[in-house]
Amino acid sequence: MLQNPEETMGTLEVRGSIGNLEEPVGALETGRPAGDMEKRAVLEVSGLTHRYRRVTALEDVSLSVPSGSVYALLGPNGAGKTTLLQILMGVRRPSVGSVRVFGKNVTQLTLADRARIGYVAEGQELPGWMTLQQLEAWLAPLYSTWDRTLAAELRTRFQLDAKRRIRTFSRGEKMKAALLCALAPRPELLLLDEPFTGIDVVTKDELVRGLLESAGTEGWTVLICSHDIAELELLADWVGFIDHGRIVVSEPLDVLNERFRHVDVIAETERGFRPPADWMAFDRAGPHLRFILADADASAEYSIRQVLPNATRIDLRPASLREIFVALAGAQTLTKELAQ
Amino acid sequence: MTWLQQAIHVARKDLHMSGWFLAVYVFAAASAIPAAMASNHAWGVLAPIAVMLVGFTCAAFVVQVDSPYRPEVFWASKPLYSSAVWGGKLLFIFVVLVGIAVVAKAIALLAVFKLELAPTADVLRDSVVAYGSFLAAALLVASLTPDLRALFLVCIAYLLIPNVTGYLIAAARPETAAMATVANSIRYALTGMTVTLLLPALIYRTRSRKLAIGVVVAYTVLMMFMPNRWLTSSIAAEPEPAQLPTDMVTPTFTVRRESRELNDKPGRFLVWAKLHGTAPHNAYVIGSIQARIRFADSTILAPANAEFARVRLLNVPRLPLVDSFTNLQQDNPWVGIELYLTSEQRKQVSDGRATVVVSGFVDVLTPESAITVPAREGARVARNGTRLRIDRIRTADDWINLQATMASVRTVPPLSDRIISLPEYALVNRVLGRAVDLHSNGSSRTGAAVVVSGGESAIQQLTLQTGMPGYRSREDSIDVRILNGAELVYYTWSTIGRIPVSAPLTITSE
Numbered sequence: 017m018l019q020n021p022e023e024t025m026g027t028l029e030v031r032g033s034i035g036n037l038e039e040p041v042g043a044l045e046t047g048r049p050a051g052d053m054e055k056r057a058v059l060e061v062s063g064l065t066h067r068y069r070r071v072t073a074l075e076d077v078s079l080s081v082p083s084g085s086v087y088a089l090l091g092p093n094g095a096g097k098t099t100l101l102q103i104l105m106g107v108r109r110p111s112v113g114s115v116r117v118f119g120k121n122v123t124q125l126t127l128a129d130r131a132r133i134g135y136v137a138e139g140q141e142l143p144g145w146m147t148l149q150q151l152e153a154w155l156a157p158l159y160s161t162w163d164r165t166l167a168a169e170l171r172t173r174f175q176l177d178a179k180r181r182i183r184t185f186s187r188g189e190k191m192k193a194a195l196l197c198a199l200a201p202r203p204e205l206l207l208l209d210e211p212f213t214g215i216d217v218v219t220k221d222e223l224v225r226g227l228l229e230s231a232g233t234e235g236w237t238v239l240i241c242s243h244d245i246a247e248l249e250l251l252a253d254w255v256g257f258i259d260h261g262r263i264v265v266s267e268p269l270d271v272l273n274e275r276f277r278h279v280d281v282i283a284e285t286e287r288g289f290r291p292p293a294d295w296m297a298f299d300r301a302g303p304h305l306r307f308i309l310a311d312a313d314a315s316a317e318y319s320i321r322q323v324l325p326n327a328t329r330i331d332l333r334p335a336s337l338r339e340i341f342v343a344l345a346g347a348q349t350l351t352k353e354l355a356q
Numbered sequence: 357m358t359w360l361q362q363a364i365h366v367a368r369k370d371l372h373m374s375g376w377f378l379a380v381y382v383f384a385a386a387s388a389i390p391a392a393m394a395s396n397h398a399w400g401v402l403a404p405i406a407v408m409l410v411g412f413t414c415a416a417f418v419v420q421v422d423s424p425y426r427p428e429v430f431w432a433s434k435p436l437y438s439s440a441v442w443g444g445k446l447l448f449i450f451v452v453l454v455g456i457a458v459v460a461k462a463i464a465l466l467a468v469f470k471l472e473l474a475p476t477a478d479v480l481r482d483s484v485v486a487y488g489s490f491l492a493a494a495l496l497v498a499s500l501t502p503d504l505r506a507l508f509l510v511c512i513a514y515l516l517i518p519n520v521t522g523y524l525i526a527a528a529r530p531e532t533a534a535m536a537t538v539a540n541s542i543r544y545a546l547t548g549m550t551v552t553l554l555l556p557a558l559i560y561r562t563r564s565r566k567l568a569i570g571v572v573v574a575y576t577v578l579m580m581f582m583p584n585r586w587l588t589s590s591i592a593a594e595p596e597p598a599q600l601p602t603d604m605v606t607p608t609f610t611v612r613r614e615s616r617e618l619n620d621k622p623g624r625f626l627v628w629a630k631l632h633g634t635a636p637h638n639a640y641v642i643g644s645i646q647a648r649i650r651f652a653d654s655t656i657l658a659p660a661n662a663e664f665a666r667v668r669l670l671n672v673p674r675l676p677l678v679d680s681f682t683n684l685q686q687d688n689p690w691v692g693i694e695l696y697l698t699s700e701q702r703k704q705v706s707d708g709r710a711t712v713v714v715s716g717f718v719d720v721l722t723p724e725s726a727i728t729v730p731a732r733e734g735a736r737v738a739r740n741g742t743r744l745r746i747d748r749i750r751t752a753d754d755w756i757n758l759q760a761t762m763a764s765v766r767t768v769p770p771l772s773d774r775i776i777s778l779p780e781y782a783l784v785n786r787v788l789g790r791a792v793d794l795h796s797n798g799s800s801r802t803g804a805a806v807v808v809s810g811g812e813s814a815i816q817q818l819t820l821q822t823g824m825p826g827y828r829s830r831e832d833s834i835d836v837r838i839l840n841g842a843e844l845v846y847y848t849w850s851t852i853g854r855i856p857v858s859a860p861l862t863i864t865s866e
Contacts (some may be wrong), residue, residue, distance in 0.1 A: 107433060107563065127436075128434045130435040131435035140430065140433070142430055143430055
């Protein structure tokens with residue numbers, strides 16, 4: 017059973033509904049709950065494997081998304097993100113493994129449980145023959161929590177014409193309409209698969225802020241997949257990295273930022289210099305060397321000097337999510353190549 | 357929302373969504389009403405096809421929009437009972453689509469055909485079942501296919517594959533069944549009502565197309581190889597205690613002269629069989645028959661040309677005349693079955709070292725006086741779902757010709773697959789105690805369906821005359837005075853039983 021949002025998010029600042037988006041994004045970051053796994057997990061995946069005939073889309077995936085957190089799932093194309101979200105939503109059955117949502121097996125969710133989940137995915141079909149107004153009217157009776165005021169606010173904010181048929185919407189407008197339909201019932205769990213596709217920068221920014229606010233104030237739990245790493249970095253307090261169907265990393269963003277360091281080094285190296293295996297995303301421009309170091313601790317600089325004794329400068333700073341993503345993706349590809 | 361509320365919610369959405377489809381559908385159904393009368397007009401045949409095609413497409417469209425297995429569909433992420441989505445589709449198909457068609461058909465039968473309520477209700481009930489099954493098939497195929505293109509490809513395959521498979525099975529295992537039987541049993545399997553209706557529910561429930569396809573394949577294979585007796589049932593040929601013709605007695609076996617002249621080549625043999633002990637007032641029609649030869653070395657010959665049902669009328673009755681109810685004619689009571697043998701095989705047969713077994717089944721039909729109308733111009737009558745009107749009567753010295761129109765919802769089963777059609781009309785003069793069969797010619801029916809399929813109904817423009825139309829022989833000459841005070845009687849034929857027949861052949865040397 018999900019805890020009362022006010023209990024779960026007791027230490028959080030209350031910031032109003034998603035429709036009230038005046039505060040800057042930066043101000044919200046401090047209000048996000050830290051990655052506290054002690055909180056009850058809304059989503060728990062264990063040993064999940066899914067195959068499409070001979071292709072293994074997901075392999076032994078295990079992750080846990082705590083209540084009230086915003087979990088960003090990153091991964092290259094074809095990594096298995098969409099399949100994972102479809103299984104979490106219950107629209108696809110897993111081949112092997114356990115998926116629990118709100119503490120229940122995903123296949124055993126009641127209608128009331130499903131009404132607590134909002135799902136938006138790129139490629140999700142909307143009834144194009146309906147106007148947005150008709151769609152809202154059709155959906156509203158399915159949810160006891162449907163908030164007409166919120167729906168109207170979102171419609172205004174997204175600048176969507178309620179009387180236009182959805183098939184006449186642009187790609188971005190369709191995504192906004194899908195988001196509206198997912199958000200209007202005030203879901204406790206939001207599953208978003210590439211929700212920013214086709215959405216302009218301004219709206220995207222508003223949406224991120226809105227999601228962030230609501231996640232805080234309403235106690236929503238959000239699992240989001242997106243290629244917009246910059247947006248995710250603003251949103252997420254937990255990050256998972258999936259590649260070739262396997263979860264490589266799943267931990268709080270602040271821990272991740274601490275663990276991964278971006279390293280700038282100035283040092284003369286020989287032409288055939290080969291960096292150590294744990295220097296990820298290694299790049300060299302003359303004497304300037306750049307790489308990402310995982311599990312960097314206080315001895316990291318000493319270790320670098322051991323390899324590059326003539327280094328004139330060594331700068332370590334927390335790596336950005338984008339840098340971590342690129343480094344991990346590169347490392348996975350390299351690992352695969354070496355394995356082959 | 358309760359389950360039912362959700363189902364209605366989905367059906368209402370589908371009703372709204374399929375606006376244009378429905379408009380076309382309603383137009384087609386409405387235009388099929390007057391088309392039913394236009395017996396000489398192509399639209400009379402095409403309109404029911406159009407209605408059914410549009411209905412099929414519309415049903416498939418509403419199912420595919422909310423596909424039971426595709427993860428991208430909108431409903432899948434909404435708090436809807438999957439079974440309620442299926443229920444909504446059933447509601448839409450059976451209430452809206454079938455409802456519109458049945459209303460149109462009711463209007464056609466009542467207003468255009470001017471038929472009585474009771475037989476009309478019978479036809480409508482049959483239509484609900486037949487057309488409902490047709491649309492349920494659309495529901496099933498649409499549940500398994502992602503779009504209309506795939507749907508129509510599957511439908512084409514459905515039409516082709518049973519025939520090809522039936523042919524291959526019949527070719528490989530001649531003793532199994534005739535190709536047509538195999539093909540039909542495949543179709544029977546695929547359109548089984550239970551599977552058709554419940555399988556989409558299973559897909560909506562499990563969201564697994566793979567599982568559903570597995571069920572379809574397993575069910576089809578099961579039904580293909582299920583013994584025929586599980587699929588059909590026989591009833592007694594005669595309700596009254598009577599000698600049932602249950603044995604095929606085969607008195608002779610003849611080797612045709614020409615086959616003996618082809619010593620080194622396969623020769624044609626004919627097995628002649630005759631049905632004995634037939635009731636005089638029934639018609640006997642061979643549904644299927646084949647002959648197999650078992651040789652001394654235990655090999656069995658079942659020639660390919662014998663696999664096909666050689667449908668033939670065994671016993672051609674004359675219509676009951678006045679009070680007596682007796683066949684006056686027993687035309688061609690023999691049936692021939694072709695066998696092709698090598699000279700060695702033929703020698704074994706001739707030497708009595710082989711046995712021939714003839715087996716098959718025979719349908720028994722009985723005539724029933726459906727309608728009687730005074731034989732004069734303008735006379736009309738309606739009875740038991742049939743309306744008959746005599747438009748014109750022409751006579752010559754020894755010849756009578758009647759032009760008539762008949763609308764009926766109780767037509768006989770189609771006889772197109774029979775070589776000889778059964779007599780249906782007679783002029784009966786009870787005062788004179790005489791009667792004469794009438795041959796029908798130039799009758800043109802409307803399509804097999806009125807608005808939609810289901811329930812036999814047709815309009816015929818009839819030309820009835822004594823003797824074969826266009827050919828008058830001395831035997832056909834009649835005394836036209838029979839016309840004074842005569843009645844035109846229309847008979848229907850009902851199949852009252854199917855008799856399995858089997859007999860070993862006694863071989864006699866040529």
